[in-house]
Amino acid sequence: MDLSTEFCGVRFQNPVVAASTDMSRAAARFEELLNSGVGGIITKSVTDAAALQAKGIARFDIRDQDQKPVSGEIPKNYTFFSRGGSMVSMERFEEYAGDQLEQARERGVVLIGSISAAKKENWVAYAKRMEAMGFPMLELNFGNPHGEAAGGKLGFLLGQSEELCCDIVGAVMQAVGIPVIVKLTPQVADMTAIAGALAKIGAKAVTVMHRYQGLVVDAETEEPSLGGFAAIGGPWMKPIALANIAKIYRGGNGLSICGGNGADTGRDVAEYMMCGASLVQIGSTLMLRGPEAVSGILSELAETAEGKGLKRVDELRGRIADKIVTYKNLGELPARESHMDLEQCEACEEKICVRRCYFGALSAENGRLEKDGELCTGCGMCRHVCPKGAVTLSYI
Ligand SMILES: Cc1cc2nc3c(=O)[nH]c(=O)nc-3n(C[C@H](O)[C@H](O)[C@H](O)COP(=O)(O)O)c2cc1C
16 A cells, blocks of 8 residues: 655655644654654644743643543543643754754654744744755644733634734745645634635645634532643544535645544544545644554554555545535435334334434334334434344435
8 A cells, every 4th residue: 555645745655644742842752753654743833922932831631531530541532631832932943853854854754843923023934944944844833722822813813813814824935935734723613714715825735623722620629620721632523623624625725634633543544534634643642642553543544545445545535525415405415214123123112212203203002113204304313222223224
């Protein structure tokens, strides 16, 4: 399986990219990440916001599905609540990033510089300095969920303004010759609108998407976890990311998409690609499961593509996006109906399906299950609640 891909003219040995997190901060962790097999690594964001450079503001709260703090084994569907920040000043970044670039080049890993500034002139100046250092690509972080930290105009608060975002992206694109990816915030009414506006000013690539701001609380102690609002994510975020990737891909404005937020497995990476992503970034999972998770993710990705008879993983791109039926053309949705194994249903005393049918299509008469085909919408609830596995669904 050929895993390699091209993104904005830059070759990646595979589409899996380590997202911008604290992983690239310590030299030893960066080295592990480089050796993990990832196609690219996005550096921790550089900022001019002093409040975000403060030491000791990084705090993590990882919960399981029942909202219990995780200790030891990382569950499949974790929630990663983080008060991140702890970004890097450009001066500090320049002390170590040159070495990282050299190491990345030796390993064939694409190192992408990340910027999250408050002042327009610094977005431009940092981009130029990163280009001069030899970065082959930049990611502009318009999504970090702690935007309030710099008097209002940072991260998602900038990313929510089409005007400010386009103004800064335009200035950066004019100042540098390397490809620029704009990392979008989902905290807007319509991500496709901002993506469309960026495409109009000549942007070539977007990251879909950064995280949301959330709140985790402790009802017993009556305390907000980590002190208050902070970034939240985890594998449960995948459907929201996929929807936004597919919408932007289907928007037809030719933007290359780096998907992300919620990817945990190789199969997830394949799904992000099938919705339209060319690259897929993974942050939380690599922080929690370690860079050693990458080889499993890559082999599962290759297996998924192989299982479809593909030769190149690139061929996964867009395969699902094109099949999506939107609310605009609901008439194209094929009709569905449920079928019951009536013998099994007769033996079932509970007949929970009758009580969970909200369309009045199911009833029970002397222990026999009756279905009114006119009323059945094919919603599928009966299949999900049936304790016997006696219900199947088919398209008509
Ligand atoms: C601890 C932590 C620190 C992060 N720092 C940054 C950052 O400096 N810049 C940035 O653009 N995104 C940052 N992110 C967001 C990630 O790059 C990524 O977009 C997000 O976590 C969603 O992807 P995931 O579900 O794979 O984690 C951070 C995320 C975490 C969990």
